[in-house]
Amino acid sequence: MTAQTLRICMLNADVPVPAVANTRAPTYGRIFHHLLLSAATTLKITPSITITSTDFDVTRNEYPTSLSEFDAIVISGSASSAYDDLPWIRKLTTWVRSAYACHPRVKIFGSCFGHQLVCHALLGAYGVKVEKDGKGWELGVKEITLHDRFRKTFGKGLEGQKEVVDALRLQFVHHDHVVIPEMDALPASWMTVGNTWHCAVQGVYEGGRVFTLQGHFEFDRFVNSETIKFFFPTWQPKVLEETLEMIDADDDSVVAATMVLEFFLNDVEQKTATYAVAGGLLTPPLRE
Template sequence: MEKHEHEVSGEDGQLPVVRMMVLETDEPHHETQSRRGTFGEILHHHFADAGRAHDPPLGIETDRRFVVTENGGTMPKVSDFQDCHALLITGSMYDAHGDNPWILELLDLLKKLWVQHPKMLFSGVCFGHQLLCRLLGSEISKSPSGEWELGHSVINLNDVGKRLFRTSDDKIHLHQMHQDHVVEAPTPSSSNGLLSPETKVEVWGWSEHTQVQGIYIQNRVFTTQAHLAFDQGMVLKQIEMRVEIGSIEDKDHADEAAETADLEHDGDLVAAAILRFFHGEDASIE
């Protein structure tokens, strides 16, 4: 499934445009999809808002591919990325440490893109964050406690995070929806040659549940474990889906998380930061 969307604004419609390929690794709840579209469409509109708020404004263009082949998706070929310099991988109910054929195929594609397109920029949300860290040699596993990080959550920022998000605050708030986590950030030695020995891998934030809330590699990778584009309805439906299939067994925890679904979060701040990364404005955060 291939979809393409272009959005610019301004009096003359001639804004600089950030183009990205969005790999959709799951489908939203059908009610969410009828209301807001696919995960790729939701992210497109979220980044379009960030583009309009950027100074000066930026247009956003997304090429979206649903890649879960076992559910009717199609895995792109390396040649499909010839004119692509920015790639974003969505969240998913699948395990990023899983061996589903489509996940292994996606990892193989990402490895080829990493090697053959050394200037391509990579971003990922939740599953996408974990999968990119797996690509670079990190272990992905369930949290030691077995608990989920759900709903409106506090993420502590270090100095790297503050610079990336251009804030003086020590914390941001985002919606979480995961049990798995990245055990440790990737390193050059873990990357099987994908990272040069001098590469600096930065972790930009942490929470009590998850020590690696996102990684940043200059001119290469910027990920987030938390979701930047979830709204109240999406949080409620995503929790409901996981309870129904038995992924979330602690219903009290689920109910408590659902009660936070309407709280304001910093998704706009995160979208603006990833957009700057894709636009080449954060070539260095030193």
């Protein structure tokens, strides 16, 4: 990546609901793009950074011809599940594995479904699963307690050793979750980001390579409210009202967007496991 340009490959795994698409942006990629531009202004980066991005609709099997043209990948949320046996999800899973194995300089970020898909693709060999959450839906603005190891490790890559906040409040709308059987089952370079009372795995992180969040920093009150109203038109009025009240709260989307941009722009010294690609699929390394 050059000093002045960040080139992002936006993988759209769904489209915004009509009320959002018609008033905000036609794709999640455009929403992410605007938020990251805003974060760049907040950070006052010197020299100034130019952010370019290209949308790809992976549900229609759209992908870049080469990742050499990009510095980072963003995988959006979706109404689908990472474990759905659909051709486009199988292809995306294989593509993410190949991107991780063959393009170590390209960083990967996933939001909600994107978080779950990355865990499914890259950590499934270690017993990590994506499944329906027995507690049901996690909705509205919730507080994520960030784990100490993540805060300390992520902070090492930031200019001036900035201190990472200890909690984030983000918008949520999900009923699937990532399950890690045991923390020591993960490769040594990987860690969890944080947890809420509802969901134990609120993201994963591998320094300089991968960062995911279960919550939606790209959602605000309007986006999440319209999403809920679109997908759940038959909810009882009282239930819908209570959910919309949980959505109508302040969040830390600006802080989260800034963290994602810092992840894209900063390199962290880390020991990277080497993956071999065989027949288009990853063969995971032996654990130490």
